[in-house]
Amino acid sequence: MRLTPSILGKLVEPLNRRRFQTIVDSHDGDAYDKSFHSWDHLMVLIYAQLSGADSLRGLEAGWNANCQHHYHLGSDRLSRSTLSDANRRRPVGVFAETFxxxxxxxDRHMRREGAAMLRLxxxxxxPLGKACGWAKSNGRIRGMKLHVVYDPKSDCPRVLDITDANVNDAEIGRTITLETGATYVFDKGYCHYGWWTAIAAAQAFFVTRPKSNMGLEVLSRRPIKSAQGDGFTVLEDVEVSLASKSHRKLPIPLRRLTVQRQNGDTITLVTNDLQRPAVVIAALYKGRWQIELLFRWIKQHLKIRKFLGTNDNAIRLQLFAAMIAYALLRIAARACRIAMPILRFTDLVARCLFERRNIAAIDKPPPVNPSQRKLRSSPGQMSFSYA
Structure with a gap:
């Protein structure tokens, strides 16, 4: 009889065991935990994300209650003390490279054409609060930052980094590997003239908002063929450069756009793209809201508000496990051609993790077993009559 994998078993199928073991060996990930291997650790943390477990005791109880399914996951029973030790000592690089x-x-089925490569x-x-006394503050929150380079076409975070809360966004931006022909859209927090110059040198483009103290000199005005966009109007399109004393800091041609939103607010955009129409440039920046939706979805549906440990290593491991779970859900939805909204699909997965059923029909009742005999009873049985 053919085995029907559980929903969780089907979700983790894209994780190649040999490839994962190669990653573990390169980081010496099993150096300290001989019985609780990196694979066991990954399976448990993915289960914690999808099931909603937010404590070591609850995670241990829920995982061990379904021990009959562990064999097909390649894992075993869990002890919360063992998990706590692994959260403290296992190298974060194992989960980071797995992500x-x-x-x-x-993203492998996406076309690699420059016009289609948009990166947000x-x-x-x-926030980590007072429970993590080691966490650094940026003046607003005490905790960490999750940095993401997001591809809205494939709904895929392509780059993921985790830093202290006081690390400047521009520092992380400079570490990103630039792709020729890609368009990078970001806000004014990523203002760094050297990085902008590197983007232009890589034959890529950027669209951003300038800081208020950025002095720009108008060189020429460009005609606006079509000013009306979806929810905005382009008021001005000019070629600019930095003020003369600072020109050498950013020696590339620039455009400055002035855009008015529907509510009357006006924003200023800066880009090194001299070819696209102004209305297209403004639409690219408007599309930046998609990464905000990604962050909202992650915080609402993955467990990154309560953590299974209070040390730096445990929190980083849990954040990477959350993003691995996110990617696995997207892969399953695409491979099985799930038509329902991803939110409903995620909720159904959480309720059926250890059920053995077809993931493509997760929203349908399980088929009736034909070997089960129907109960025969008289139509009048258990009926009552009143005089």
Whole structure:
């Protein structure tokens, strides 16, 4: 009889065991935990994300209650003390590289044309509060930052980094590997003239908002053929450069756009793209809201508000496990051609993790077993009559 894998078993199928073991060996990930291996650790943390477990005791109880399914996951029973030790000592690089591997799978069917390569860059704070006394503060929150380079076409975070809350966004931006022909859209927090110059040198483009103290000199005005966009109007399109004393800091041609939103607010955009129409440039920046939706979804549906440990290593491991779970859900939805909204699909997965059923029909009742005999009873049985 053919085995029907559980929903959780089907979700983790894209994780190649041999490839994962190669990653573990390169980081010496199993150096300290001989019985609780990196694979066991990954399976448990993915289960914690999808099931909503937010404590070590609850995670241990829920995982061990389904021990009959562990064999097909390649894992075993869990002890919360063992998990706590692994959270403290296992190298974060194991999960970070595993996320890169899964993200590449999610994106491998996308076309690699320059016109289609849009990258949204932003960060979101991860508040940790007083429980983590080691966490640094940026003046607003005490905790960490999750930095993401997001591909809205494939709905895939392509780059993921976790830093202290006081790390400047521009520092992380400079570490990103630039892709020729890509367009990078980010806010004014990523203002760094050297990085902008590097983007132009890589034959890529950027669209951003300038800081208020950025002195720009108008060189020429460009005609606006079509000013009306979806929810905005382009008021001005000019070629500019930095003021004469600072020109050498940013020796590339620039455009400055003035855009008026529907509510009457006016924003200023700066780009090194001299070819696209102004209305297209403004639409690219408007599309930056998609990465905000990604952050909202992650915080609402993955467990990154309560953590299974209070040390730096445990929090980083849990954040990477959350993003691996996110990518696995997207891969499953795409491979099985799930038509329902991703939010409903995620809720159903959480309720059926260890059920053995077809993931493509997760929203349908399980088929009736034909071997089960129907109960025969008289139509009048158990009926009552009143005089």
């Amino acid at each position: 890169e591997h899964i993200a590449n799978q999610l 860059i932003d960060s979101t704070p991860i």
